[in-house]
Amino acid sequence: MLRMKDVVKKTGMSRSLIYKYKSAKNFPKEVRLGARAVGYYEHEIDAWLLQLGRGE
Known part of the structure; x- marks a missing residue:
């Protein structure tokens, strides 16, 4: 299980970009x-x- 900080580190993406993917x-x-x-x-x-x- 990954928390958001771990997802940011793993993907190399910013939180805001991840939230854009989530909203889409x-x-x-x-x-x-x-x-x-x-x-x-x-x-x-x-x-x-x-x-x-x-x-x-």
Whole structure:
């Protein structure tokens, strides 16, 4: 499970660019971890990066 700071580091993208992808519904779904916390499955972020041609 990755938090936003980890997603930023892994993708090399800014938070604002990630939020643009999210608002365009072109980003993996977030998972509620608590009342004010969300995370992302690492394997979904990896697959998304591969789809963009930015993965390994």
